[in-house]
Amino acid sequence: MSAVTEATQTASPSRPGSLTAAIGLAVLTAVAAIVNGVIIITGGLDLVKEIGSELIAAETGVGEAEVAEVIDFDNPMVDALFAEAASTYETRAYLVLGAGVLLALFGLLMRKAGMAMRVLVTVTAALTILFAAVIGLDAGTTVMIGLAWVAVLGAVVTIVTTWLPANGRYAKTLR
Template sequence: MSAISAGPSTSTAVRRPGLLTAALGIVVVTALAAIANGVMIATGGKELIKELLENAGLGQLSDADLDLASQLAGYDSLDGFVSAFTTRGYLVAGAGVALLLFGLCMTKAATWARIMVTLSSVGVMVFSMVVLADETNGTMAGLSLLAIVGGILAIIFTWLPANGRYAKAVR
């Protein structure tokens, strides 16, 4: 018996579609924007809150003024306000990390990875909307908008038919 087949070879390398590469790029950029925004919010602390309130037109604020502003915003103390603000940062950063990890698992367009990218994109968009709807500065708002638009594009590009065909061909 010969090791050479008489028929044509059916085993050809399947190329990754450009749309999958674009989806991966969008996912990475969106995740990095969310992570950067979350880290900035989580580490900002009292100084960031003071800056945001001063930019809202409240002028120079002392610690007592910050405590009063926190109580007017519905929190028990300034520590409660800082804690809520920090939690928002952790949520945005955590959703961004999940999106990045599942996006990197999507290189072969596996269905489970595409589902997880979709779910984590929704998480990034929801938490970015929460940040955008609350006290923000220009950088936080820009990163939130980038994460929201990127999340929408990530979901669209993830489920394009070419990616599904590639996933079937790679199996």
């Protein structure tokens, strides 16, 4: 056996571009989901009041400044309504944040394209789609909705690229 054939047999195969793309997409999608969750959590009650004022202004045709003057935010009933809405937004934010963190973790662990990691990336990407779509379809700021749809589209493409045949062949050659 020649030195050239020995070297080619012992050298590990190069990582396919589709796997590198899947890892990159998983991480970028996760970042969009994480940033969206953090924005919603840090916005809290003030963010919900802003969104509520925008919705009321859109429904009534009155300017946002006038709506803020009319709504008595010191009223306990109004405060309770906005606190309930803030709790709902916060729950959604934690769900998308958690899915994003897991997607980033499993995406980075998918470097050898093992079946278990590809399944975990698929499951967490599907959860990211679900939680981000809920945020994207509800009332929110432009940034919240935009990041939600970036996460949804990124997760869909991540799932597709994760299961490309080259990734499976690469995983088989590493076994």
